[in-house]
Amino acid sequence: xxxxxxxxxxxxxxxxxxxxxxxxxxxxxxxxxxxxxxxxxxxxxxxxxxxxxxxxxxxxxxxxxxxxxxxxxxxxxxxxxxxxxxxxxxxxxxxxxxxxxxxxxxxxxxxxxxxxxxxxxxxxxxxxxxxxxxxxxxxxxxxxxxxxxxxxxxxxxxxxxxxxxxxxxxxxxxxxxxxxxxxxxxxxxxxxxxxxxxxxxxxxxxxxxxxxxxxxxxxxxxxxxxxxxxxxxxxxxxxxxxxxxxxxxxxxxxxxxxxx
Amino acid sequence: xxxxxxxxxxxxxxxxxxxxxxxxxxxxxxxxxxxxxxxxxxxxxxxxxxxxxxxxxxxxxxxxxxxxxxxxxxxxxxxxxxxxxxxxxxxxxxxxxxxxxxxxxxxxxxxxxxxxxxxxxxxxxxxxxxxxxxxxxxxxxxxxxxxxxxxxxxxxxxxxxxxxxxxxxxxxxxxxxxxxxxxxxxxxxxxxxxxxxxxxxxxxxxxxxxxxxxxxxxxxxxxxxxxxxxxxxxxxxxxxxxxxxxxxxxxxxxxxxxxxxxxxxxxxxxxxxx
Numbered sequence: 001x002x003x004x005x006x007x008x009x010x011x012x013x014x015x016x017x018x019x020x021x022x023x024x025x026x027x028x029x030x031x032x033x034x035x036x037x038x039x040x041x042x043x044x045x046x047x048x049x050x051x052x053x054x055x056x057x058x059x060x061x062x063x064x065x066x067x068x069x070x071x072x073x074x075x076x077x078x079x080x081x082x083x084x085x086x087x088x089x090x091x092x093x094x095x096x097x098x099x100x101x102x103x104x105x106x107x108x109x110x111x112x113x114x115x116x117x118x119x120x121x122x123x124x125x126x127x128x129x130x131x132x133x134x135x136x137x138x139x140x141x142x143x144x145x146x147x148x149x150x151x152x153x154x155x156x157x158x159x160x161x162x163x164x165x166x167x168x169x170x171x172x173x174x175x176x177x178x179x180x181x182x183x184x185x186x187x188x189x190x191x192x193x194x195x196x197x198x199x200x201x202x203x204x205x206x207x208x209x210x211x212x213x214x215x216x217x218x219x220x221x222x223x224x225x226x227x228x229x230x231x232x233x234x235x236x237x238x239x240x241x242x243x244x245x246x247x248x249x250x251x252x253x254x255x256x257x258x259x260x
Numbered sequence: 261x262x263x264x265x266x267x268x269x270x271x272x273x274x275x276x277x278x279x280x281x282x283x284x285x286x287x288x289x290x291x292x293x294x295x296x297x298x299x300x301x302x303x304x305x306x307x308x309x310x311x312x313x314x315x316x317x318x319x320x321x322x323x324x325x326x327x328x329x330x331x332x333x334x335x336x337x338x339x340x341x342x343x344x345x346x347x348x349x350x351x352x353x354x355x356x357x358x359x360x361x362x363x364x365x366x367x368x369x370x371x372x373x374x375x376x377x378x379x380x381x382x383x384x385x386x387x388x389x390x391x392x393x394x395x396x397x398x399x400x401x402x403x404x405x406x407x408x409x410x411x412x413x414x415x416x417x418x419x420x421x422x423x424x425x426x427x428x429x430x431x432x433x434x435x436x437x438x439x440x441x442x443x444x445x446x447x448x449x450x451x452x453x454x455x456x457x458x459x460x461x462x463x464x465x466x467x468x469x470x471x472x473x474x475x476x477x478x479x480x481x482x483x484x485x486x487x488x489x490x491x492x493x494x495x496x497x498x499x500x501x502x503x504x505x506x507x508x509x510x511x512x513x514x515x516x517x518x519x520x521x522x523x524x525x526x527x528x529x530x531x532x533x534x
Contacts, residue, residue, distance in 0.1 A: 003343050004442060011340040014333055015355045018414060021370035022359060024380060028373050037378035082273035089266030097270060100277050106516050107285055108471035110488045111508040114495055115284035138280050141273065199363030201474045205492065216365040220477065223369070232373070235366040242361045246354070255353055258360075259422040 022239060029232035036229055047233040057234060060218040063129070064198045067214065071136030072144075072193040076186065078137075079144025084178070086145070087152040101145040104138050109202035112138065117206035128209035135203040140193035147192065151185025152178075187252050195245060289509045291502060302506040312490070316510070319486040322401065323470040326408040330465045331458060333409070334416025339446065341417065342424035353421070360414035368475045371407040372398065375479075399481040407475050412465040419464070423457030424450065452531050459526040467515050487511055 024038045032042030051057050079101075086098050104112070113135060120131040155178065163173045179186070204214045213221070215238075219231055249255055295301045306312050341352045359367060374380055375397040382394040397403055427450060435445040469475075473488035480486065485493070487507055495504035 003340055007336060007340050011337045011352070014337045014413065014417075015352060017410070018355050018359050021367070021374060021410065022362065024373055025366065025370045035378055036373050036376060037383075038373055038380045039383070078273040078276055081269040085266040085269035089262050092263040093266045093270065097274065100274055103277060103281055106519055107281060108467070108488075108508075108511045108515055110471055110473050110491055111285060111288065111512055112281060114491060114504060114508055115288040116280065117495075118501070119284040119287060120280075134276075134280050138276065141277065145273065195361050199365070201363075201365060202471075202488070205473065206495070216363055216474070219365050219369070220474065223372075223478070231369060235369055238366050239358075239362055242358060245361055246357060249357075255350070255357055258357055259353065259418050259425070 025232050026236045026239070029229050029236045031229050031232075034228050036227055036232060047229040048237070050228075050230045051233050051237065054222075054230070056213070056218050056222070057215070057230075060213050060215045063132075063212060064215040067132055067136050067204075068194045068197040071133050071197050072140055072190055074133065074137040075141045075144040075193060076148075076189065079141055079189070080148050080186070083145045083149040083152055084174075086149060087155070088157060098145075098149075101142055105142050109139065109200070110205070113203040113206040116203070121207060121209065128207060128212045132204055132207045132212075132214070135207055136197045136200065139200060139203050140196050143189045143193040143196070147189040148182060148185045151182035155181050184253055184257075188249075188257060191245060191249055195242075198241070285508075285512065288505045289512065292506045292509050295502060302502050303510075306503070306506050306510070315485050315487060315490050318401070318484065319470060319488075322404055322408065322476075322486065323466050325405055326412060326469040327462050327465045329405070329409050330412040330416045331462050333413050334420055334461065335451075335454070335458060337413075338417045338420035338424055339450070341421050353418075356414040356417045359410070360418065364411060364472075364474045365478075367411055368407050368478045371403065371410065372478055375403050375406075398479060399483050401480070401484055403479040404476050404484055404486075407479050408469045408472065411472075411475060412468060415464060415468075416461045419461040420454065420457055423454050427453045456526040456530045459522050459529070463519055463522045466518060471511055471515060 027040050028036050028038045029047055030043050030045070031037055031040030032044040032046075033040075082101065085093065116131060116135050120126040120134065121128060159181070160173055160177055163177045164170060168176070198214075199216060200214070201216045201220070204217050208214065208217055215234070219234055223231055246255065249257070292302045293299065341349055341356075344352060376382070377394040377396070379397075381397065382391075385391045386394065431449055431453070432445060435449045436442075440448070471488055472486065473492060476484060476486040476489045477492075480489065487510070491504050491507040491511070494500045494507060
């Protein structure tokens with residue numbers, strides 16, 4: 001069936017709508033003006049240099065990266081065993097257990113952030129970084145449980161039974177038989193969780209404290225005071241991270257996995 | 261034995277959710293019912309305030325408009341992408357994935373540049389002499405909606421491309437060979453089959469825009485406050501935690517209520533299920 005040319009033109013416009021704003025951000029990061037403008041007037045890279053001169057950007061970049069890696073790591077550490085149990089012992093475990101791991105998606109992020117601030121950083125005087133780490137781990141836990149779970153649902157557990165009946169110890173079997181078979185699910189979960197974590201605003205918003213913040217929150221704070229192209233330069237750098245992640249996805253799973 | 265092992269493996273994650281999600285959020289909601297001023301007093305106060313009622317109405321309005329536009333654009337674009345030849349499809353999917361994986365702050369910020377006083381719209385309008393003073397397009401409901409549509413169209417496209425590709429080609433062929441015009445096939449065969457997927461996508465867009473913070477903060481400012489920005493303001497600027505908790509409770513109830521209602525609806529409307 002031939003696609004209607006009007007629809008094709010419409011889709012082309014939608015693609016321009018999707019890509020142009022990001023091109024505009026990159027363009028305005030090069031402008032030699034002290035305010036944000038597009039098209040750029042004069043070309044300079046000084047705003048990129050400025051990103052690394054502002055201490056707050058350097059430190060929050062590191063914090064965001066640490067939260068992304070350790071928060072995701074923590075969620076996979078508890079999420080993979082849970083996903084395994086939910087698939088392997090489907091009959092033995094109550095049905096409602098799997099819906100527990102949908103809750104982080106259902107509860108608005110901003111409500112989670114506010115509630116964690118009240119109970120952890122204020123209620124328990126927990127250090128800001130620890131509270132943020134917990135918040136991020138909870139935020140991305142659904143990816144760990146559900147994306148890995150989808151891989152496990154397609155895994156034939158009789159292979160594992162065969163290994164065990166041949167004398168392989170259970171833990172060793174998990175690492176040498178099960179894990180390699182669900183590798184793509186684990187990679188997908190890690191990538192989606194990491195991206196969600198480093199882009200998060202609503203949970204971190206309430207859990208930052210004196211001297212500790214994340215990059216997205218720092219960008220918002222910077223924009224409260226300045227309207228120069230530095231933020232455009234940070235944004236361009238963040239898009240570079242997106243490109244790296246996309247290349248990683250394409251190399252391991254193929255980008256079409258995101259339509260599944 | 262298996263039961264015990266299952267519980268042991270699921271325990272750390274379950275305890276994590278109970279301790280760091282269910283308990284804190286339940287505590288937040290509980291404080292709104294333990295007010296000395298009387299049962300439901302914080303809710304009565306919320307709805308007695310014209311300003312706060314307006315924020316709730318505006319938030320619902322923006323979320324509904326954003327959802328309708330995103331679903332319409334996403335469906336038509338996904339329809340074309342699902343039919344596109346392999347290579348074009350790859351490129352189109354990259355165009356959708358790239359913004360999707362870029363953060364909400366960056367994507368909202370882009371519209372700050374586009375709609376700003378020195379932005380591209382004002383530059384074009386000034387250069388062509390249509391206007392002589394830059395227009396102020398920011399901090400309006402329209403600005404928030406445009407940025408939110410921008411935020412959610414990629415999500416809608418990617419959700420629907422998967423849904424549309426899973427529709428058996430035989431059904432479309434059958435419709436075409438029986439003489440249905442392309443538009444009839446699109447709206448009478450493909451659309452009903454895609455409805456459950458459309459609803460799932462619409463729920464994601466609605467809840468995402470209903471609970472958003474960064475976009476209304478950047479593009480709406482104080483004049484276009486939404487539930488998320490009001491919650492933040494009550495909690496961190498005026499330090500009225502009971503009021504902030506009340507807003508949180510309203511957001512939780514509405515979000516979960518809509519998700520449940522819509523997933524039920526999606527199940528009932530699924531023509532492949534019967």
